[in-house]
Amino acid sequence: MTRVGLVLVSHSAKLAEGLADLAGQMAPDVTIRAAGGMPDGGLGTDFDAVSAALDEAQQGAGVVILYDLGSAKMTAELAVEMLGDPNTAVVADAPFVEGAVAAAVAAQGEADMDRVLTAAVTSGAAHGESPEPVSSGAEEFVLTNDVGLHARPAALLARTVAELNAKVILRFAGKQADAASVLALMGLGARGGDRVEVSATGPDAREALQRVGDLISRGFDE
Amino acid sequence: MAASCTVDGVVAAIRKVAATVEEHRDELVNLDREIGDGDHGENLKRGFTAVLSKLDNPGETPAAVLKLVASTLISTVGGAAGPLYGTAFLRASSAVGQETELTAESIVAALGAALNGVVARGKAEPGDKTMVDALGPAVAAAQESGSGDIAAVLSAAAEAADKGAQDTIPLVARKGRASYLGERSAGHMDPGARSTALLLRAFADAAS
Numbered sequence: 161m162t163r164v165g166l167v168l169v170s171h172s173a174k175l176a177e178g179l180a181d182l183a184g185q186m187a188p189d190v191t192i193r194a195a196g197g198m199p200d201g202g203l204g205t206d207f208d209a210v211s212a213a214l215d216e217a218q219q220g221a222g223v224v225i226l227y228d229l230g231s232a233k234m235t236a237e238l239a240v241e242m243l244g245d246p247n248t249a250v251v252a253d254a255p256f257v258e259g260a261v262a263a264a265v266a267a268q269g270e271a272d273m274d275r276v277l278t279a280a281v282t283s284g285a286a287h288g289e290s291p292e293p294v295s296s297g298a299e300e301f302v303l304t305n306d307v308g309l310h311a312r313p314a315a316l317l318a319r320t321v322a323e324l325n326a327k328v329i330l331r332f333a334g335k336q337a338d339a340a341s342v343l344a345l346m347g348l349g350a351r352g353g354d355r356v357e358v359s360a361t362g363p364d365a366r367e368a369l370q371r372v373g374d375l376i377s378r379g380f381d382e
Numbered sequence: 383m384a385a386s387c388t389v390d391g392v393v394a395a396i397r398k399v400a401a402t403v404e405e406h407r408d409e410l411v412n413l414d415r416e417i418g419d420g421d422h423g424e425n426l427k428r429g430f431t432a433v434l435s436k437l438d439n440p441g442e443t444p445a446a447v448l449k450l451v452a453s454t455l456i457s458t459v460g461g462a463a464g465p466l467y468g469t470a471f472l473r474a475s476s477a478v479g480q481e482t483e484l485t486a487e488s489i490v491a492a493l494g495a496a497l498n499g500v501v502a503r504g505k506a507e508p509g510d511k512t513m514v515d516a517l518g519p520a521v522a523a524a525q526e527s528g529s530g531d532i533a534a535v536l537s538a539a540a541e542a543a544d545k546g547a548q549d550t551i552p553l554v555a556r557k558g559r560a561s562y563l564g565e566r567s568a569g570h571m572d573p574g575a576r577s578t579a580l581l582l583r584a585f586a587d588a589a590s
Contacts (some may be wrong), residue, residue, distance in 0.1 A: 183500060198460050202460070203421070203460075204421070204425065204458065204459075204460025204461055204465075205460060205461075206457075207456045207457050207464060207468075208457050224390070228556070229459050229559070230462060230504075230559070231462030231464070231465065231558075233503065234457075234462060234464075234465035234466065234503050235464065235465050237465070237503070238456060238465045238468065238469065304394070313574075
């Protein structure tokens with residue numbers, strides 16, 4: 161299956177490249193292209209570089225573009241408008257860093273372009289606010305790996321959940337996190353030996369609980 | 383005084399604009415330093431220098447020249463002015479179609495299309511302290527002038543744009559980099575509105 165690609169448009173080459181590294185760490189199979197700075201190394205957004213990155217990131221499943229500041233958005237939108245088929249890419253109004261990481265993880269989980277976009281734009285609200293009512297049973301699991309819900313385990317968990325049609329919520333120490341959001345999961349601060357509560361809603365809720373439970377019991381394969 | 387403008391006239395006008403941008407580079411940089419990132423003058427100068435290098439082969443029609451300016455600005459300017467002015471020239475190019483000589487009427491239509499393009503691209507409204515505050519009044523003045531003379535239309539537009547740019551001084555920016563400054567953006571002229579007024583003044587001078 162081809163995955164949705166990502167283009168990161170920034171005024172700064174360093175910022176775009178650093179973010180591509182960060183997001184790529186959690187999404188090894190996603191094509192992420194950085195388009196930052198001007199050809200002379202100065203700050204700015206380079207239309208030609210953005211267009212080239214858009215071509216490279218296109219694997220056939222669409223491209224989601226994230227941007228840092230206003231004019232980067234305009235450059236990105238212009239590049240999309242000038243594509244042969246403007247429906248093959250979309251600009252996400254999302255926090256640059258959190259949005260890119262959330263989009264990368266969703267794309268790694270083979271989400272389609274709309275879902276990758278949604279993952280990006282909802283990433284900013286991921287911390288602590290998930291007021292969904294619990295319609296499936298909640299289960300408690302003890303984290304058996306040493307580091308708990310650190311970056312890699314959190315990414316694995318988000319990826320596991322992304323494949324299913326279910327909204328999965330983790331609760332720990334009075335906080336809750338949407339399991340689709342790596343950053344929200346990491347924000348729980350749950351370590352090895354901690355007890356987390358997992359609940360799920362949606363058609364695949366039961367399957368989601370099962371898979372999350374298995375993943376935790378296996379110590380995230382660490 | 384002229385009732386129509388050929389491709390050569392458009393090229394001459396663009397050369398005038400490039401010279402104006404070069405002349406006012408430092409002024410635009412300084413305005414942008416006060417409430418932005420300080421690159422507006424340099425970015426526009428880079429863009430129009432690149433435009434100048436291409437004007438020896440401008441194409442056959444006024445639309446082709448405007449499109450050449452658009453794509454060059456988009457590729458070389460870097461800041462917000464690239465996609466904004468690029469879109470403005472692109473829409474103006476579409477508006478004049480395959481006409482070989484622009485009339486006052488087609489210039490009014492091109493200005494209106496440019497404004498619509500800038501608004502669509504930047505999502506700014508009047509009073510947001512952006513180039514819309516110069517271009518909006520300019521389009522209105524051009525439409526109201528009702529003149530069949532190109533110089534009169536552009537002169538009315540330039541005058542309104544200049545006043546519009548002056549009127550951005552007390553405004554608090556709601557779009558663009560200056561909006562991060564909030565109240566502190568008041569008391570400074572918006573560099574984008576200023577450059578829009580300069581461009582229109584150059585067009586008017588070229589037509590007169």
